[in-house]
Amino acid sequence: MPALDTDLTGELAREQAHLDDAREQLARMRRLAESLDASKASDAVSGEVLGRVLARRIASLQDDPRTTLFFGRIDVEPAGGPAEQFHIGRRHVSDEAGDAVVVDWRAPISTAFYRASPIDPMDVVLRRRFGVDRGRLTAFEDENLRASEQPEAGSTAGSLLAAEIERPRTGPMRDIVSTIQPEQDEIVRSDVTVSVCVQGAPGTGKTAVGLHRAAWLLYSFRERLDRSGVLVVGPNRAFLDHIGAVLPSLGEVRVGHATIETLLEHGRVRADEPADVATLKGDARLAAVLHRAVWSHVVRPSEALVVPRGVRKWRVPAYEVKGILDELAARGVRYSAARDLLPQRLAHHVLLEMERSGEAPDDRVQDAVARSPAVKKYVASVWPALDPHGVLHRLLSDADTLGEAAGDDLTADEQAMLLWDKAARTKGAARWSRADMALLDEVDDVLRRVPSLGHVVLDEAQDLSPMQLRAVGRRASTGSVTVLGDIAQGTTPWATGSWDDAMRHLGKADHDLVVLDRGFRVPAVVIEYAARLLPHMAPGLGAPVSVRENPGRLELRPATRDDLHAEVVRAVETAAAAPGSVGVIAADDSVEAVSAALAAASVPHGRLDVDHGDDEDRQVEVVPASVAKGLEFDRTVVVEPSAIAAAEPDERTGLRRLYVVLTRAVSELTIVHAEPLPAELS
Numbered sequence: 049m050p051a052l053d054t055d056l057t058g059e060l061a062r063e064q065a066h067l068d069d070a071r072e073q074l075a076r077m078r079r080l081a082e083s084l085d086a087s088k089a090s091d092a093v094s095g096e097v098l099g100r101v102l103a104r105r106i107a108s109l110q111d112d113p114r115t116t117l118f119f120g121r122i123d124v125e126p127a128g129g130p131a132e133q134f135h136i137g138r139r140h141v142s143d144e145a146g147d148a149v150v151v152d153w154r155a156p157i158s159t160a161f162y163r164a165s166p167i168d169p170m171d172v173v174l175r176r177r178f179g180v181d182r183g184r185l186t187a188f189e190d191e192n193l194r195a196s197e198q199p200e201a202g203s204t205a206g207s208l209l210a211a212e213i214e215r216p217r218t219g220p221m222r223d224i225v226s227t228i229q230p231e232q233d234e235i236v237r238s239d240v241t242v243s244v245c246v247q248g249a250p251g252t253g254k255t256a257v258g259l260h261r262a263a264w265l266l267y268s269f270r271e272r273l274d275r276s277g278v279l280v281v282g283p284n285r286a287f288l289d290h291i292g293a294v295l296p297s298l299g300e301v302r303v304g305h306a307t308i309e310t311l312l313e314h315g316r317v318r319a320d321e322p323a324d325v326a327t328l329k330g331d332a333r334l335a336a337v338l339h340r341a342v343w344s345h346v347v348r349p350s351e352a353l354v355v356p357r358g359v360r361k362w363r364v365p366a367y368e369v370k371g372i373l374d375e376l377a378a379r380g381v382r383y384s385a386a387r388d389l390l391p392q393r394l395a396h397h398v399l400l401e402m403e404r405s406g407e408a409p410d411d412r413v414q415d416a417v418a419r420s421p422a423v424k425k426y427v428a429s430v431w432p433a434l435d436p437h438g439v440l441h442r443l444l445s446d447a448d449t450l451g452e453a454a455g456d457d458l459t460a461d462e463q464a465m466l467l468w469d470k471a472a473r474t475k476g477a478a479r480w481s482r483a484d485m486a487l488l489d490e491v492d493d494v495l496r497r498v499p500s501l502g503h504v505v506l507d508e509a510q511d512l513s514p515m516q517l518r519a520v521g522r523r524a525s526t527g528s529v530t531v532l533g534d535i536a537q538g539t540t541p542w543a544t545g546s547w548d549d550a551m552r553h554l555g556k557a558d559h560d561l562v563v564l565d566r567g568f569r570v571p572a573v574v575i576e577y578a579a580r581l582l583p584h585m586a587p588g589l590g591a592p593v594s595v596r597e598n599p600g601r602l603e604l605r606p607a608t609r610d611d612l613h614a615e616v617v618r619a620v621e622t623a624a625a626a627p628g629s630v631g632v633i634a635a636d637d638s639v640e641a642v643s644a645a646l647a648a649a650s651v652p653h654g655r656l657d658v659d660h661g662d663d664e665d666r667q668v669e670v671v672p673a674s675v676a677k678g679l680e681f682d683r684t685v686v687v688e689p690s691a692i693a694a695a696e697p698d699e700r701t702g703l704r705r706l707y708v709v710l711t712r713a714v715s716e717l718t719i720v721h722a723e724p725l726p727a728e729l730s
């Protein structure tokens with residue numbers, strides 16, 4: 049085991065002096081940045097750009113007195129090279145001579161801090177971790193990598209490391225830069241061109257890894273990704289609020305955060321639909337159907353184009369127009385882009401006609417012809433302008449249109465399922481469902497290319513339908529993705545059963561699949577209890593091995609039906625007596641009653657909802673089961689597990705929902721129930 053040193057006189061005092069020096073150097077770097085004058089730029093535009101860059105730089109050089117500028121150190125002795133020391137921190141700090149006082153955790157040299165081991169020391173002879181309290185160093189702990197001391201495989205040896213993993217959770221999620229584990233670091237530092245899919249049981253650090261990867265990519269490929277953008281997609285607003293502070297704490301404020309709903313917002317969702325219809329709408333076969341639905345609007349002309357100019361009329365015969373249409377359709381450009389090219393193509397043929405008859409028209413004539421009413425009208429008839437809502441409205445209202453677009457891809461029964469029972473008269477009045485949003489997005493992309501970002505981190509990806517995955521994938525068509533998820537936590541009827549399939553729908557068939565199995569959240573007794581559900585709803589998938597030292601606490605509190613809420617209140621009061629967050633998780637339709645019972649007993653609490661997260665930092669939050677995914681609390685009180693499972697459309701989904709709910713606790717899980725617990729838990 050590494051030795052813990054808290055002696056404040058010798059070595060620790062020297063390290064504190066290095067920290068004080070680093071703080072001074074950071075202040076010097078900030079003063080320098082503040083003294084630069086953006087108005088000296090050569091013109092107003094570059095002055096404005098420079099001003100923005102400088103403001104960002106000054107902000108990034110702020111010193112946060114609550115934390116230290118470094119959390120670790122490595123001493124390296126490369127063969128044939130000089131021995132060197134590197135202090136590793138959240139950002140780079142250099143002295144006047146330009147030498148590094150602190151190196152960024154994302155710099156290549158820092159890799160060894162995370163990955164060096166006695167088996168592969170990577171030239172590191174000593175790794176030091178620091179204990180910190182309110183901006184000052186309180187202790188350090190050394191690992192001598194030269195010694196043949198071999199920690200157990202997979203152990204997170206060291207009391208400082210363990211303390212960081214064990215610390216109680218309060219408020220939103222924090223970064224893990226000081227304790228990223230080797231298997232996590234491999235994912236974080238995967239090249240920007242590589243798409244990675246991470247399958248991991250609850251609490252194995254998938255979300256943490258995805259966010260740190262975004263930060264690492266932005267550091268390592270700043271110019272490329274600043275231009276193209278990085279986006280994090282999560283399951284709901286409460287989740288985004290939970291994770292929203294992590295990237296800013298790592299100095300990255302320019303990463304977009306979205307839910308799948310906000311990403312595919314093509315109007316208001318006004319209709320719910322049966323699970324089987326939504327599942328069918330999420331099926332990847334719909335992509336081909338929608339493609340045909342759009343392109344079938346290009347009609348073979350039966351009449352020639354006739355363009356009057358002065359006293360003459362110029363003709364482009366129908367067979368020639370057909371040749372132009374075929375050529376445009378075969379070019380692989382989007383429907384609307386090809387349509388935009390059509391007037392000039394037609395005008396060019398008119399021009400050729402003119403030349404054949406001895407005239408010498410120039411480009412201006414071609415432009416005038418392209419813009420003429422005759423050409424416009426003709427184009428509208430053979431290649432009409434379309435919009436996604438119009439296309440989908442017609443497709444879902446009209447059996448013949450759907451039948452034609454469906455081809456052999458959909459059975460007659462499936463077509464009947466898709467058709468609206470009562471179609472709205474106009475596209476504006478259509479009552480779109482959530483699943484329709486992905487269809488509208490697909491049509492939108494057939495019409496005009498949706499721009500691609502440089503990198504997309506997709507969390508809880510198992511819950512997306514193939515059509516939703518395609519929608520996310522097209523936003524990373526020229527970039528890469530980090531896909532995070534757990535098949536066992538799939539709680540939508542269309543949840544994926546195979547990462548290969550999901551990655552194919554995302555357009556990333558070529559990817560690295562990594563499995564994480566060490567659990568950093570859920571303590572052993574709790575994960576073992578929750579894992580009883582696995583064979584019943586995700587056979588073949590293992591539970592994580594908890595690396596938490598705290599074995600955790602699991603308490604079952606039976607109650608009578610009349611006494612259920614009183615028992616919940618007692619459990620919450622006990623849980624809230626110690627510091628740390630408390631999540632009270634209940635079936636969605638019981639949340640109101642649970643919250644009322646807590647209010648009647650004057651237990652202060654907040655409520656998380658799909659649409660809005662936590663504005664205030666409250667110790668106790670009441671959470672609908674459907675919103676719990678991805679969240680964590682120090683202690684959880686789970687109300688009536690059988691009702692949570694029964695709220696889902698089928699048994700498997702019910703057990704999966706329960707598995708998600710039971711795995712939110714960092715130290716204690718209390719289950720309050722009046723109904724018998726689901727048999728699978730016994």
Ligand SMILES: Nc1ncnc2c1ncn2[C@@H]1O[C@H](COP(=O)(O)OP(=O)(O)OP(=O)(O)O)[C@@H](O)[C@H]1O
Binds near residue numbers: 249568679711
């Ligand atoms: N290397 C680490 N050091 C310290 N804490 C860690 C580490 N890795 C993960 N954690 C912590 O473990 C907890 C779970 O992490 P995270 O939420 O990323 O897991 P997850 O796999 O996304 O879980 P879920 O599937 O339940 O959403 C978080 O509090 C995170 O900070």
